[in-house]
Amino acid sequence: xxxxxxxxxxxxxxxxxxxxxxxxxxxxxxxxxxxxxxxxxxxxxxxxxxxxxxxxxxxxxxxxxxxxxxxxxxxxxxxxxxxxxxxxxxxxxxxxxxxxxxxxxxxxxxxxxxxxxxxxxxxxxxxxxxxxxxxxxxxxxxxxxxxxxxxxxxxxxxxxxxxxxxxxxxxxxxxx
Numbered sequence: 789x790x791x792x793x794x795x796x797x798x799x800x801x802x803x804x805x806x807x808x809x810x811x812x813x814x815x816x817x818x819x820x821x822x823x824x825x826x827x828x829x830x831x832x833x834x835x836x837x838x839x840x841x842x843x844x845x846x847x848x849x850x851x852x853x854x855x856x857x858x859x860x861x862x863x864x865x866x867x868x869x870x871x872x873x874x875x876x877x878x879x880x881x882x883x884x885x886x887x888x889x890x891x892x893x894x895x896x897x898x899x900x901x902x903x904x905x906x907x908x909x910x911x912x913x914x915x916x917x918x919x920x921x922x923x924x925x926x927x928x929x930x931x932x933x934x935x936x937x938x939x940x941x942x943x944x945x946x947x948x949x950x951x952x953x954x955x956x957x958x959x960x961x962x963x964x
Contacts, residue, residue: 916957
């Protein structure tokens with residue numbers, strides 16, 4: 789259950805492969821759940837690179853009556869985020885959630901850091917990567933990428949962080 793309360797328009801970027809929300813119901817239809825609790829003035833930006841999954845997501849947004857709150861971006865997420873920055877939206881988002889291609893997490897984080905306001909949150913999912921990040925014998929590209937990102941994030945003075953060891957791990961970053 790998610791409850792968001794705010795006095796003004798709440799803007800967020802939910803950054804995940806949309807099909808995951810629709811088909812993998814055990815892990816949730818997070819973008820739909822968030823859109824349902826957003827105030828009418830709220831806005832959710834959801835990035836998806838596959839038009840088929842985008843059409844499915846739009847169908848469910850429509851059925852739930854929240855399509856007007858969701859701005860779905862078709863294409864590579866990095867391009868969508870860069871476009872938001874170029875459109876003057878830097879510093880105007882309250883919350884961003886990253887659960888996408890692990891080797892791109894750092895790029896996404898840097899772009900989202902520009903889009904999220906001071907005091908806003910960026911949440912990164914799967915930071916423990918099934919415990920692999922703590923195992924020095926595991927050195928596949930995704931694990932190395934997550935391990936390196938976690939290390940850099942600990943030293944990043946632009947954010948305050950808290951790693952939550954629930955599920956596969958989640959890091960909550962508050963922009964300073």
